[in-house]
Amino acid sequence: MPRIAAFVSQRLIKAVFVVLAIAVFNFFLVHAAPGDPAQVMAGEAGAADAQFVEQLRQQFGLDRPMIEQLGTYMGKVVQGDLGFSYRQQRPVFDLLMDRLPVTLSLTLTAFVLALIGGVALGTLAAMRAGTWSDTAITVVGLTAYATPIFWIGLMLILLFSVNLGWLPAFGTETIGAGYTGWEAFLDRVKHLVLPVTTLALFYMAVYTRLTRASILEVRDMDFVKTARAKGLPEWRIVSVHVLRNAILPVITVAGFQAGHLIGGSILIETVFALPGIGRLAFEAVLQRDYQVLLGIFLLTSVVVVIFNLLTDLIYSLVDPRIEVAP
Amino acid sequence: MTTDIKADMKADTHLLDVRGLTINLPPGADRPFAVEDLTFTLDHGEILCVVGESGSGKSMTAHAVMGLLPKAVKVSAGGIRHQGTDVLSLPERDQRALRGGRISMIFQEPMTALNPLMRVGDQIDEVLRYHTTLSRAARRARVVELLASVGLPDPDHLRRSYPFRLSGGQRQRVMIAMALAVEPDILIADEPTTALDVTTQKQILELIREVQAKRRMGVMFITHDFGVVAEIAHRVAVMQKGKLVEIGPASEVLNRPKHPYTRQLIAAVPHLIEHREDFTRERKPVLTAEGVNKTFHIGGSMFRPGRTVVAGNNLSLTIHEGETVGLVGESGSGKSTLGRSIVGLIKPDSGKILFEGVDLLSLSRPAFRPYRRHVQMVFQDPYASLNPRHTVGDIITQGPVAFGEDRKRALDKAKDLLKLVGLDASAADRFPHEFSGGQRQRISIARALALEPKLLIADEPVSALDVSVQAQVLDLLEDLRHRLNLSMLFITHDLRVAAQICDTIAVMQKGSIVEIGPAREVFGNPQHAYTRQLLDAIPGKGWTLPEDVVPASRRHAPVRNSA
Numbered sequence: 010m011p012r013i014a015a016f017v018s019q020r021l022i023k024a025v026f027v028v029l030a031i032a033v034f035n036f037f038l039v040h041a042a043p044g045d046p047a048q049v050m051a052g053e054a055g056a057a058d059a060q061f062v063e064q065l066r067q068q069f070g071l072d073r074p075m076i077e078q079l080g081t082y083m084g085k086v087v088q089g090d091l092g093f094s095y096r097q098q099r100p101v102f103d104l105l106m107d108r109l110p111v112t113l114s115l116t117l118t119a120f121v122l123a124l125i126g127g128v129a130l131g132t133l134a135a136m137r138a139g140t141w142s143d144t145a146i147t148v149v150g151l152t153a154y155a156t157p158i159f160w161i162g163l164m165l166i167l168l169f170s171v172n173l174g175w176l177p178a179f180g181t182e183t184i185g186a187g188y189t190g191w192e193a194f195l196d197r198v199k200h201l202v203l204p205v206t207t208l209a210l211f212y213m214a215v216y217t218r219l220t221r222a223s224i225l226e227v228r229d230m231d232f233v234k235t236a237r238a239k240g241l242p243e244w245r246i247v248s249v250h251v252l253r254n255a256i257l258p259v260i261t262v263a264g265f266q267a268g269h270l271i272g273g274s275i276l277i278e279t280v281f282a283l284p285g286i287g288r289l290a291f292e293a294v295l296q297r298d299y300q301v302l303l304g305i306f307l308l309t310s311v312v313v314v315i316f317n318l319l320t321d322l323i324y325s326l327v328d329p330r331i332e333v334a335p
Numbered sequence: 336m337t338t339d340i341k342a343d344m345k346a347d348t349h350l351l352d353v354r355g356l357t358i359n360l361p362p363g364a365d366r367p368f369a370v371e372d373l374t375f376t377l378d379h380g381e382i383l384c385v386v387g388e389s390g391s392g393k394s395m396t397a398h399a400v401m402g403l404l405p406k407a408v409k410v411s412a413g414g415i416r417h418q419g420t421d422v423l424s425l426p427e428r429d430q431r432a433l434r435g436g437r438i439s440m441i442f443q444e445p446m447t448a449l450n451p452l453m454r455v456g457d458q459i460d461e462v463l464r465y466h467t468t469l470s471r472a473a474r475r476a477r478v479v480e481l482l483a484s485v486g487l488p489d490p491d492h493l494r495r496s497y498p499f500r501l502s503g504g505q506r507q508r509v510m511i512a513m514a515l516a517v518e519p520d521i522l523i524a525d526e527p528t529t530a531l532d533v534t535t536q537k538q539i540l541e542l543i544r545e546v547q548a549k550r551r552m553g554v555m556f557i558t559h560d561f562g563v564v565a566e567i568a569h570r571v572a573v574m575q576k577g578k579l580v581e582i583g584p585a586s587e588v589l590n591r592p593k594h595p596y597t598r599q600l601i602a603a604v605p606h607l608i609e610h611r612e613d614f615t616r617e618r619k620p621v622l623t624a625e626g627v628n629k630t631f632h633i634g635g636s637m638f639r640p641g642r643t644v645v646a647g648n649n650l651s652l653t654i655h656e657g658e659t660v661g662l663v664g665e666s667g668s669g670k671s672t673l674g675r676s677i678v679g680l681i682k683p684d685s686g687k688i689l690f691e692g693v694d695l696l697s698l699s700r701p702a703f704r705p706y707r708r709h710v711q712m713v714f715q716d717p718y719a720s721l722n723p724r725h726t727v728g729d730i731i732t733q734g735p736v737a738f739g740e741d742r743k744r745a746l747d748k749a750k751d752l753l754k755l756v757g758l759d760a761s762a763a764d765r766f767p768h769e770f771s772g773g774q775r776q777r778i779s780i781a782r783a784l785a786l787e788p789k790l791l792i793a794d795e796p797v798s799a800l801d802v803s804v805q806a807q808v809l810d811l812l813e814d815l816r817h818r819l820n821l822s823m824l825f826i827t828h829d830l831r832v833a834a835q836i837c838d839t840i841a842v843m844q845k846g847s848i849v850e851i852g853p854a855r856e857v858f859g860n861p862q863h864a865y866t867r868q869l870l871d872a873i874p875g876k877g878w879t880l881p882e883d884v885v886p887a888s889r890r891h892a893p894v895r896n897s898a
Binding site: 230231232234235236237238239240241242245249250253254327328329330 | 401403431432433434435436439440442444447448449450451452453461462465466497499510513
């Protein structure tokens, strides 16, 4: 597979430049918004006199010309230093690493579940197109998609936490329970069930619809007729001939969505009080915490670039007609 | 062959015995039955050609035999027996064993009939896996053997190829190899050569005949082309609107057709006729192409060179006033590239295209615009070339309106044009989907004529149509040319069609014009080896259309220069 290796390395080199360009763009974007962290901090401290603000600005380096600030920022980014959050008094990198596991365990699990569930339900609906099970899947899927995600989250909390008392309503672990080992793991899983379900329901609707439509299209193609004429059993026709061809558009959309895993969970993290990246971003916006915001944007863009690359690779593995051309 | 049939007759069980077969169409279809009271038999070592136009029920019959009818369509009466066993009453499991095992099928479109994501060897292997108990290694050996038996080169390498790497002819060979995998008794071939070039068609027909003879298979060969029938059939069944109208030995049906519909179909078969005047070389040229070159670069990227295809190599030809020049050749020979270059859809790399003395290629976009109306194009697929959301009236008037014609006047003219092409003026208010393929092609022609062009580029205008409709559209084009003194570049892969309508023939191969001259000379005394090869590949050359069927008007064309 030297071809694949060459493809990946060339794409990675390109990706570095893309990410750097995004970093520059983000920098200006953040600074374009009115207000800066010095103003917000001074305002919160109740001492919003010009001198104090100016002093804070000097301390943070906000008084320098924009180009110089950009130079300093980019210089650090290249070295892997994402800066220091004066608000939180911690390096941005550490903050991100603290929050990332929560967000990733939430969104990745939801994403994988949604993909598997969506493709399975979509296949079922397509194979039984026009029957009551197709209609039921469609109605449930569309409802999940059309209902505001936070409302679904709240209703699930109401049902499973408040009324039935089966699952915890917020946080990532039972505080003060002092679980260790297996118990601690189970506790964390329990805390994730509701937020993951909520998020997965939303994504799943998309994959269900997409898979269904794609299968209905592929099902009538000539090579499926050929497969039937060969006397193959129905399950083999569906799995080997129909599904594999129908999955291509699903991969495209999944690749897009996977890129948004980091940013897509703000609402869920808020509803379920999870200390993830989404919440961090939300707070950083309110506080004009430039360094944290820039760090999150950079992380997001890296994730998007990586998933784009992965999508292209998976595509070329599934479809021999697509050659990995850097 | 005759002794084989006798042996089978003794047992009184036919290989395939279809009796009183009636297939219902779902409510709302244009007729209640897809197939009505159909009875025929097929025996070992026999090729039965089932002929009919689209919608005649021939494919539906084949699908019923295979147990592949769409869900909405049901067999309501009659039976299908395979060596005495009633196929329709078999449980699904046994039907599956029959399908692909005892009866196999090949389809029309080799480009889409294979799974694009699966290696061709694996696709053949699937049949062996589900119909035999062979080991993996034995299956692999069998796949290689099968690929070799259908004349594919380097079968061990080819087995690992994906379909997109193969040409149309190679794919059809793979389909045949797949169909033969477990030595079936019956092969159903549904228009297996319709999508292929003539020379490839000839090879595939020979292959089918060869494997059929070697294995004493019964072949049900579905086609609309009487040339192919003449080439391959032992017996012929003619279907019309779901009913069998005539069945008999090939020599009988071809040479002494009884049913009026059969006679009509045979009369519509395009055939080589030598009627053309040596066309007016002294008339003034409308369009001259001089040394046109065009190379396409396919694929590739910043880091990797792509493939280059020469679609035009020093192409030169002249079209005179009132002349029809036929551009013939196989797919990929560059015919359409030249046609599109003339209309300005493609920009050639070099060369001149002179329209009444003005080099169109040297003109800027705005300067070229007035010439657009003088050169109009009719496309191959009347289903794809008309905007489904516009009324026919809109479609026809858009051109003239864009050139400043008053909308109301344009519409009046459009109605006249519709009458000219043999449709009703009321068609202007309707949408393309309300018309049949032949009617749509008439609309396409009316659309092209609305701009009062001097030159019409017709790119395979009748290839998508049934023979009888094809004949009507050709007659229309011929008629229009006389009435309007039109010049025409007629692009086709079908030499028989070209022979019917063209004064001058240019034969293209791999981007070059290898032979050009008056139709009579090119067909009567071909100079280039490739022209001879093309002529030789025309199916049914050995068959002369029966005297009493072909009307005089189509045999002896009227004198051309009277206009």
